[in-house]
Amino acid sequence: MRFQIPHTLLAQLRAVQSARGYSDDVTVSEDAFLLDPGFGPASYLTADGRVLLDTREWSGEPVREATPDEAVCVIVVGAKKTGIAGLFELLPPRPFGAATCDRCLGNRFWSFGTDAGTGRAKTIVCPTCAGHGWVD
Ligand SMILES: [Zn+2]
Structure with missing residues (x-):
């Protein structure tokens, strides 16, 4: 699953991350934004629209791309934690009849x-x- 991130949202994400003064190996190597440091895996949204999960501290497994349901969870939590409501607009639209x-x-x-x-x-x-x- 890859989200299309509008330029305005990308600018907001860069501003929030810059204001936090945060960076790590994932934000640097993947051009990613930390959405949730997490009690579980840390989660990121990359500038090209991928959601990454970092479970290295828990399982020792490498950083991986989220499943579609995990990706939606990360975006929802990220919207809450960053205060960027525009993240909700990345989510798949509600299907007719849902x-x-x-x-x-x-x-x-x-x-x-x-x-x-x-x-x-x-x-x-x-x-x-x-x-x-x-x-x-
Ligand atoms: Zn529900």
Whole structure:
């Protein structure tokens, strides 16, 4: 899966990454933007539209391209973490006849329980629709 990144979005991604002052071997070698340092794999969107997952610290496996569902998850989380709403526009359009996801009600995120540390609801990308907000 490869996203077509409009020039305006590319400029926003470069500005956010520059403001963070962040770079690593993946951002440099792949011309990529860190979307989520993650509790699991770090995830990136490359300037040419690929989503990469870095699980080297966890599994020792090399950086790999995300599956289509993983890629949607990464974009949804990345939009939240970077504050760049334009990332949502990269996602595949809702197919005709698709139903709004029952679990997240189309919000892409699902909240459950309470985080003992912050007292706030724990929120993750919806496991039912993988962040699409709809099910086909
Ligand atoms: Zn959902």
